[in-house]
Amino acid sequence: MAYNYNYNRHNSIGGNWHLPPPQGFSGSTSNTNTHDQQNQEFLQQKQQQMQGFRNPWYNHNQQSPGGSNTASISQSPTKGIPLLQQQQASKRMSFANNLPTTYEYDDQRHNAPPYIHPPTRADNPFNQYFTNQEVSLGNDRRMSAAAAPTVNNGYYNSFVPQGGDNYQAQYLQNSPNLNRRSSVGVSNYQQMPHYAIPPGRVKRSPSIVEYQQYQRAVQSQRVSIKRRPAPKAMKVYSKFDLRPKVHQQPKYRRCSVNSIHISPVNALSVYLTESYTICQPRKFQYSKSTNPRRVLTKPSEPKFNNGYDNEDSDYILFVNDILGTEEGRKYIVLDLLGSGTFGQVVKCQNLTNQSVCAVKVIKSKPAYMNQSLTEVRLLEFLNANSDGKNFIRLLDTFMHKEHLCLVFELLASNLYELIKQNQFQGLNMKLVKLLTRQLLEAMAQLKGFQMIHCDLKPENILLCQPDKPDIKVIDFGSACFTRQTIYTYIQSRFYRSPEVILGLPYTESIDMWSLGCIVGELFLGLPMFPGTSEYNQIWKIVDMLGLPPKHMIEVGRNSMNFFKKVPPVEADGKTTYVTKTFDEYVEFLESSKSKDDTKKKEQANKNYFKQRLLKDIVLNYKLPSKKMTNSMIEKECQERLLLIDFLTKVLNLNPLERLTPQEGLKHPFVNDVRTDAMGSGGIPTNDGSKQV
Structure with a gap:
């Protein structure tokens, strides 16, 4: 079978690798001159036909026991690697790599196993292995480039032939240990110049020299028109002396998924997910939908309603949850606005019109569900019969996972947050008057509808916009009509009226008591009656x-819990009542059997004001500014006297004598309020600045 020369020299499958090269090929090593002549004749005959190629894995010194020249698998560079030896018989290995690979034997004399040196990345494979690198003539090195002695006197770039062809043949004959094998075909072996190479000198291949000369020629052609100056060192005194070269498309930069070249820093920071996806597309697959969702409900452990509710029957809300199932009535959860005994209020966005709103998610308990249905009925009544300036508007209602959801318009912060932003200092008197008038107008409308809010407090009064004093009343979850009063435990403790504490029937007047407490807190910055319990609350009042x-103490069903009778001193004297002391009330709690399981430890009273009476507290409160003139101080005192008169009438302990909303609107404290009190548009504080 003839040796096939019709192959691609970068393809290891095109040729018959299991056959030795034909006789007379330059890879043979013979000591006779006749054999050298045959080699030259054979090369001359094949010169015009095809470029020659040496079998890189054939060894002439090691043949089969039969004396034939057939190649042995043991001569493969994969000898010593069992896995590759098993695959070699069935699958040909491809050597069409862009980078060179060098296989070396550490010590052939002791038959040591071969050791593979992985190559480092370099643009020029010839410079990688032959530039400034000495190669011993006595070692058997298997190179990835055609190797032949080409160095003259140790200088790489000189071409001075010494001795001609005869010297080369003699040198090859006298160097039996020189056995180079190349995986790159070299054309016209017989026409290559031969040089004299003294023993022990570094040798180079003529193909390498020709390649480097070609590179220098191309480079000289590029810079022949205008030669660039040689780089020089310069002193750098600041960052402005640096002139960095910015590449629009740097070399060897990794491309992202969208084929955009990114820097290594961005690949490991901003585009970290893309980098992992490129490296391991099957193992690493990232999607935003698989992100852990931020939970908004506490506690978040599921317990009821098929895992949708927690132990308090609150719906477990997550960010980006979708509330609602019908088209056009779906809302995505953005954040938590607040929570209470009724449920939770979350900030949502309508997926249909992209409007932001507030959704109130009621607990799944039947009692809260029924009360919320009453709230819906009252809100629909207010939206239909009022002007909508003083009460929040109900936009929609729907059911979601056994929870009633109420959709409201989104408002700004409440009055408690406003006081908190002012560091619990009193607000400007003009702002207090303006807010008081709006509250009186809202209570007047409720009284006209014979409706009781039952939970009026600063947290339930919201600003329409952060920089304007327009307010609206919210949270009608405890509201009811005057003739349909059901609950007895109503109102927040700080704003709870005396008749509710004593257990008396109540009317719309309890909202006026809460209004008086709110107005006093807006001026003072602190609650007027911050009681820790009902006993402490009535004691402060x-x-x-x-x-x-x-008559209120005698009729109230809870009066004896907080008051005690005092026998008359004289025979014709009347029975009087006094408040129990702290020790007496603690003794009453201990003796009470019905409250053994639910009673809490009573706390001692805490005073937040130096004065006791309402008049002294208001008059001795600090002035809004230290730079006030006498006329300004006199005007401030007159306004404070009006405030004292207003609070005294609103905070009347007798609900029958308490000021009504219509009467409050005629009081001089709020009757002279100008609609342009805000001036430039900010919310003024007590120190004269603008509260935003």
Whole structure:
């Protein structure tokens, strides 16, 4: 079978690799001159036909036991690697790599196993292995480039032939240990110049020299028109002396998924997910939908309603949850606005019109569900019959996972947050008057509808916009009509009226008591009656305003919990009542059997004001500014006297004598309020600045 020369020299499958090269090929090593002549004749005959190629894995010194020249698998560079030896018989290996690979034997004399040196990345494979690198003539090195002695006197770039062809043949004959094998075909072996190479000198291949000369020629052609100056070192004194070269498309930069070249820093920071996806597309697959969702409900452990509710029957809300199932009535959860005994309020966005709103998610308990249905009925009544300036608007209602959801318009912060932003200092008197008038107008409308809010407090009064004093009343979850009062435990403790504490029937007047407490807190910055319990609450009320009327104490079903009878001194004297002391109330709690399981440890009273009476507290409160003139101070005192008169009438312990909303609107404290009190548009504080 003839040796096939019709192959691609970068393809290891095109040729018959299992056959030795034909006789007379330059790879043979013979000591006779006749054999050298045959080699030259054979090369001359094949010169015009095809470029020659040496079998890189054939060894002439090692043949089969039969004396034939057939190649042995043991001569493969994969000898010593069992896995590759098993695959070699069935699958040909491809050597069409862009980078060179060098295989070396550490010590052939001791038959040591071969050791593979992986190559480093370089643009020029010839410079990688032959530039400034000495190669011993006595070692058997298998190179990735055609190797032949080409160095003259140790200088790489000189071409001075010494000795001609005869010297080369003699040198090859006298160097039996020189056995180079190349995986790159070299054309016209017989026409290559031969040089004299003294023993022990570094040798180079003529193909390498020709390649480097070609590179220098191309480079000289590029710079022949205008030669660039040689780089020089310069001193750098600051960052402005640096002139960085910015590449629009740097070499060897990794491309992202969208074929955009990114820097290594961005690949490991901003485009980290893309980098992992490129490296391991099957193992690493990232999607935003698989991100852990931020939970908004506490506690977040599922317990009821098929895992949708927690132990408090609150719906477990996550960010980006979708509330609602019908088209056009779906809302995506953005953040939590607040929570209470009724449920939770979350900030949502309508997926249909992209409007932002507030959704109130009621607990799944039947009692809260029924009360929320009453709230819906009252809100629909207010939206239909009121002007909508003083009450929040109900936009939509729907059911979601056994929870009633109420959709409201989104408002700004509440009055408590406004006081908190002012560091719990009193607000400007003009702002207090303006807010008081709006509250009176809202209570007047509720009284006209015979409706009771039952939970009026600063947290339930919201600003329409952060920089304007327009307010609206919210949270009608405890509201009811005057003739349909059901609940007895209503109103927040700080704003709870005396009749509710004593257990008396109540009317719209309880909202006026809460309004008086709110107005006093807006001016003082602190609650007027911050009681820790109902006993402490009624004790603070009595300590500031005096005892309630005798008939209220006698009729109230809870009066004896907080008051005690005092026997008359004289025979014709009347029975009076006094508030129990702290020790007496603690003894009453201990003796009470019905509250053994639910009673809490009573706390001692805490005073937040130096004065006791309402008049002294208001008059001795600090002035809004230290730079006030006498006329300004006199005007401030007159306004404070009006505020005291207003609060005294609103905070009347007798609900029958308490000021009504219509009467409050005629009071001089709020009757002279100008609509342009805000001036430039900010919310003024007590120190004269603008509250935003």
